[in-house]
Amino acid sequence: MQNSEIIKIENLTKRYHMGENDFTALRNINLTFSKGEFTGLVGPSGSGKTTLLNIIGSLDNPTEGNAIVLGNSVSELTHKQSAVLRNYHIGFIFQTYNLLSVYTVFDNVEFALLLQKHTVAERQKMVMEALDWVGLADKAQSKPAQLSGGECQRVSIARAMVKRPEIVLADEPSANLDAANSHHIIQTMKKLNRELNTTFIFATHDEKVMQYLDRIIHLKDGRIEKDLIMPDSKTESHVSL
Amino acid sequence: MLAFKLAFKNLVGAGLRTWLNVSVLSFAFVVIVFYNGMLDGWNRQGRSDTKAWETGNGQYWHPLYDRYDPFSLQDAHAVVTGEAAKLTKENQITPILITQATAYPQGRMLNVMLKGIDPNQKILMIPSGSLKAQNGEIPALIGKRMAESTHLQKGDHVLVRWRDVNGTFDAREILITEIFSSNVPTIDVSQIYVPLSSLQEMTGMKDEATFLVANGTLNNTEIKGWTFKDSKFLLKDFDEMIDTKKGGSRIIYLLLLSIALLAIFDTQVLSIFRRQKEIGTYIALGMTRSRVIRLFTVEGSMHSILALILGSLYGIPLMLLINKYGIPMPKSADQAGIAISEKIIPFYSLGMLVSTVLLVVISATIVSYFPTRRISKMKPTDALKGKIQ
Numbered sequence: 197m198q199n200s201e202i203i204k205i206e207n208l209t210k211r212y213h214m215g216e217n218d219f220t221a222l223r224n225i226n227l228t229f230s231k232g233e234f235t236g237l238v239g240p241s242g243s244g245k246t247t248l249l250n251i252i253g254s255l256d257n258p259t260e261g262n263a264i265v266l267g268n269s270v271s272e273l274t275h276k277q278s279a280v281l282r283n284y285h286i287g288f289i290f291q292t293y294n295l296l297s298v299y300t301v302f303d304n305v306e307f308a309l310l311l312q313k314h315t316v317a318e319r320q321k322m323v324m325e326a327l328d329w330v331g332l333a334d335k336a337q338s339k340p341a342q343l344s345g346g347e348c349q350r351v352s353i354a355r356a357m358v359k360r361p362e363i364v365l366a367d368e369p370s371a372n373l374d375a376a377n378s379h380h381i382i383q384t385m386k387k388l389n390r391e392l393n394t395t396f397i398f399a400t401h402d403e404k405v406m407q408y409l410d411r412i413i414h415l416k417d418g419r420i421e422k423d424l425i426m427p428d429s430k431t432e433s434h435v436s437l
Numbered sequence: 438m439l440a441f442k443l444a445f446k447n448l449v450g451a452g453l454r455t456w457l458n459v460s461v462l463s464f465a466f467v468v469i470v471f472y473n474g475m476l477d478g479w480n481r482q483g484r485s486d487t488k489a490w491e492t493g494n495g496q497y498w499h500p501l502y503d504r505y506d507p508f509s510l511q512d513a514h515a516v517v518t519g520e521a522a523k524l525t526k527e528n529q530i531t532p533i534l535i536t537q538a539t540a541y542p543q544g545r546m547l548n549v550m551l552k553g554i555d556p557n558q559k560i561l562m563i564p565s566g567s568l569k570a571q572n573g574e575i576p577a578l579i580g581k582r583m584a585e586s587t588h589l590q591k592g593d594h595v596l597v598r599w600r601d602v603n604g605t606f607d608a609r610e611i612l613i614t615e616i617f618s619s620n621v622p623t624i625d626v627s628q629i630y631v632p633l634s635s636l637q638e639m640t641g642m643k644d645e646a647t648f649l650v651a652n653g654t655l656n657n658t659e660i661k662g663w664t665f666k667d668s669k670f671l672l673k674d675f676d677e678m679i680d681t682k683k684g685g686s687r688i689i690y691l692l693l694l695s696i697a698l699l700a701i702f703d704t705q706v707l708s709i710f711r712r713q714k715e716i717g718t719y720i721a722l723g724m725t726r727s728r729v730i731r732l733f734t735v736e737g738s739m740h741s742i743l744a745l746i747l748g749s750l751y752g753i754p755l756m757l758l759i760n761k762y763g764i765p766m767p768k769s770a771d772q773a774g775i776a777i778s779e780k781i782i783p784f785y786s787l788g789m790l791v792s793t794v795l796l797v798v799i800s801a802t803i804v805s806y807f808p809t810r811r812i813s814k815m816k817p818t819d820a821l822k823g824k825i826q
């Protein structure tokens with residue numbers, strides 16, 4: 197189980213139409229990700245990190261080549277199938293949290309479960325458990341506007357994790373946070389990665405995040421420059437909060 | 438169900454703007470209900486008054502009678518015999534004889550209709566019982582409008598001149614014994630009621646009538662020699678007038694409704710533009726685009742539900758109050774010659790309420806849906822960046 201391959205990217209190229217000429221954001225990428233990885237896509241701005249995460253999350257389609265996520269070829273999924281894939285199997289964490297401001301913390305975390313088939317009691321239990329993971333059970337009835345940035349990002353981690361997805365895609369999750377909060381959220385994610393064997397893929401520039409990664413993939417101009425395994429990455433136990 | 442819950446939260450979360458839209462729409466809703474209720478109330482009142490005072494439960498006309506052509510009266514009369522006579526005896530019908538005449542109140546000259554009515558009839562509300570013969574004089578009954586325009590009072594004498602069956606002029610003074618008050622101008626203006634037997638004698642039309650008014654127990658029974666005219670026919674003018682009024686008020690309230698719908702449409706366009714990131718997030722969380730479209734449509738259309746609730750909150754007490762006191766009607770409406778009481782009590786039928794609710798909800802849903810079609814063209818990645826123009 198530990199090393200089973202859950203994402204396979206084959207000869208993936210992504211081009212955008214820019215008026216007359218095309219712009220190539222990803223060129224001929226080949227990658228595989230295994231279950232339980234804690235991996236970062238690192239590279240300068242415009243190197244294609246977000247583009248690659250979006251394709252893995254089936255929010256976007258490859259121009260050429262293929263991305264196979266949990267056995268599904270992203271380019272062949274219907275709207276509905278890709279919605280189901282995201283709903284059950286992929287969690288997203290965004291730089292700007294993207295919490296729904298009119299809902300409470302509880303409602304935000306519950307949202308993905310509402311699209312699935314659960315009883316009220318099951319949902320209640322799952323949401324409170326997820327809020328426990330991120331240490332925000334006591335803020336369940338708060339609105340996002342009443343939370344700090346770090347707390348918001350923890351809510352969004354709970355929202356991504358509540359359905360226990362196989363994959364979590366986090367695009368610059370620490371970019372809007374200070375050092376202490378960055379460490380805190382990345383440690384929270386690392387803990388969940390260990391305990392639930394969830395695959396995490398980050399897009400990041402953040403040195404603080406990189407210390408915790410098991411694998412770092414360097415992108416530049418849409419190409420893989422380096423793909424490094426980090427044998428001595430930090431775990432949550434290395435740093436006290 | 439999920440869509441309703443989410444839509445409700447989003448809508449209430451949007452605050453002031455929502456309540457502005459909802460207020461305008463609720464106002465449109467209340468106005469529509471009120472206008473229709475008023476016209477329906479008028480319609481019911483006017484119809485029942487007209488039936489009670491003028492048309493009864495249908496009339497049997499002499500085949501030559503034409504209510505719009507006074508000259509038809511010369512020939513439109515016949516002896517009430519056989520079946521008709523029997524029914525008259527049984528008080529199932531009452532004969533009315535009409536003759537054109539000229540009256541000379543206070544030296545002025547006025548064309549009038551002389552109507553012969555049985556003093557003992559109970560079918561129409563006209564108080565014919567006061568047409569009691571008094572020492573050889575002919576008693577006469579007029580309505581308050583006729584009394585006002587001629588300055589005739591109870592106890593006055595007035596000279597009338599008419600042609601008898603042979604076309605010969607004859608004239609006599611009659612005595613006003615009673616002035617009655619009715620909401621139905623058509624039985625009042627320029628009309629003088631005298632006992633049927635007196636008029637038959639004056640005109641030499643013994644036992645004759647122009648038409649027979651039926652009571653409720655007589656259900657379209659045919660009477661030989663007479664043509665039955667049902668209430669639908671007899672109330673045609675009144676119904677047409679109400680329809681015209683409805684048409685006019687429809688323009689007003691559809692305008693109001695359009696303003697409210699425009700506000701909702703505008704809010705929808707704006708919220709779909711401003712909430713791209715939210716839309717992207719919904720998609721990332723596993724909603725299909727069509728589900729997001731449904732969510733936003735329900736959200737817009739929910740304005741109408743809130744408007745119905747808000748409208749009921751102030752509309753119901755308001756309408757109860759109005760129904761208690763009635764709406765005073767201007768005199769001018771009376772002069773238009775249509776049945777109208779001094780006060781109208783609006784009537785709210787279930788059908789009218791249901792169709793108004795449907796009109797509001799469906800139109801709000803349609804204007805909410807159109808802007809959301811944009812969502813289906815959005816790329817989720819662009820929506821998440823929130824920078825679609």
Ligand SMILES: Nc1ncnc2c1ncn2[C@@H]1O[C@H](COP(=O)(O)OP(=O)(O)OP(=O)(O)O)[C@@H](O)[C@H]1O
Nearest residue numbers: 212213219221240241242243244245246247248399
């Ligand atoms: N919708 C689009 N249309 C055209 N070009 C795009 C579009 N989205 C991304 N690009 C281009 O593709 C390239 C890669 O973009 P991407 O967002 O993946 O970069 P990134 O590595 O995430 O950068 P950053 O670190 O700044 O987030 C950029 O040069 C960008 O301009």
Ligand SMILES: [Mg+2]
Nearest residue numbers: 245246247399
């Ligand atoms: Mg990016």
